[in-house]
Amino acid sequence: MIQLRYSNLFAPTLKEAPSDAEIKSHEYLVRGAFIRKVTAGVYNYLPLGKRVLDKIWRIVKEEMDNIGAQEMLMPIIQPAELWKITGRWDDYGPTMMKLHDRHEREFTLGPTHEEVVTFLMKSELSSYKQLPVTVYQIANKYRDELRPRYGLLRAREFIMKDAYSFHSSWKSLDEVYQDMRKAYEKIMERTYLKYLVIEAASGAIGGNQSHEFVSLAPIGESNVLYCEKCGYQASDERTLYKGKYEKIGMDEEEKELERVETPNVKTVEQVANFLGVDKKRIVKSLLYVGRKGMVMALIRGDLELNEEKLKEVLNDQSLRMATPEEVLGKFEVPIGFIGPVGVKDVYIIADHSVKYIKNAVVGGMKEDTHYVNVNLNRDFKVDEWAEMRMVKEGDPCPVCGAPLKATKGIELGHIFKLGTKYSEAMKAYYMDEKGELKPFIMGCYGWGVSRTLSAIVEQYHDDKGIIWPISVAPYTFVVTIVNMNKKEQVEAGEKIYKALLSSGEEVLLDDRMTTPGIKFNDADLIGFPIRITVGKALKEGKVEVKMRHSNERIKVDYEEDAKLIETLKNMKESYKPEPKV
């Protein structure tokens, strides 16, 4: 039996919140001695944090093993060549931590492993008889986040479980996809997280499908739209607009095109105020840079453009907004005054909302001017129409039309049917029954393991600290000896501690030579589910047992081990903290 007493535990708790903690999970994980920052977005896991991490790790591992996924380990350092084959050296580019060796060969610290695993399978699998195969790993990942924050939530180094499956049929992929879905639901249940499974696909295109597993939290960075009427749940980025298009001035006569002075009036808001028109009458012109050059995207002034949709429509993940300098270089017009009128050599793509605006307002293509009374086809042309708006709360549900509701969450899991994107790019083929070479059909499945710690703390805490669900608690019980100078308290504490240990429970004995207040506050902060207080009640032959979540306290006889253990196990059974959401 391994014994570790609190007096020997490396758990430096903090009374004050660290100055950079903005959210409770970050504050409590640091104060409770679970983690310590090394540098922005990079953390040490202290012994308590490692214990919690191990529990989550084990849950994830067990659920993967249960569905027949095989654990392996892939390298953190990956050569640039692999990423150049799939084009992601540029697509993923800025988010990757890049480095080079002494010979100036380029590498990345892997943000994910599709390239590596596909390359592996390309060399090692050659026949349909060897398929399907699902492999996974739980390992460090690296992303050079624009701005790391929120402790483990948006970190630059983090621990992720990533699984990859290889198939010779879509049906087989679908089976593993469904298995993964169930496994993820089990992980959510075993960590007691309140969650939603949301559609992350923009439509049923060629069997491509994707779901996110989102742990609910107001501070979450995923925006979820859901429909109370039909049960539709999806990320806002992927929700299609299927509502009506408002007609703006469509009953008016087409007026004569006119260029007006709008000194220093740039944003839609400013233009609307300055000219005294509705924002809906303005056509917003956004310039993007992609693989095939520049693209101008148009959308009604009051709407937001959904970049994900644009990238998908144009099939170009490298798409990004042009910089002000690039805009100036292209049109010799500063941002704020560009528009589609007179544009010739730039591809123009427009949201359907633009179709229904007559006598619109657009940038004047000359500093400090705008065009008014602009009309489609007469004054500008559109090369392609698409649905590209960011759907918001209140917009109609794409399935049933009822108004959508919005909520926020933390993305923990993401499962994706990749299809043959990577296998084709990397020429990873197997031979089928007919002797033909076919690209592997693939799926990939991620789970943010380190991030799960934060997600749990976000849902399970109060103003004193963390309230761990037992399945992930660093220890289930803490035995608190109130007065270390009283021999009988020390003896009773030891006795209970050893009895719990030998009955297979995870327990920590707080034998520190310090005041009770410190012990109680640390216990609450760290969040042990059940505290056994060995103190003044000992005179009556009793110890006090306190539940962290409910504050319920009972006194129990401690003399008889068997009975005490039974009582404690019963209390453990009844320990059910409520998620805060």
Place this chain on the structure above:
RNA sequence: CAGGGGGUAGUUCAGGUGGAAGAACGCCGGAAUCGGGAUCCGGAGGUCGCGGGUUCAAAUCCCGCCCCCCUGACCA
């Protein structure tokens, strides 16, 4: 990357018009205590982010760099 704030003890922070480095908490030793970070006495602990400059003298002024934090994410 842009804009703003900051870097002084383990932590949270004062100090800043140039003139002997501070508080609280924590830590160490001791006393008295022992059911909610309690009290008293004594003590240790700093390259004031790094480098350069100005000066008799720099934490303080100037220049360069690094790091951290906040806001934003080019929505024209």
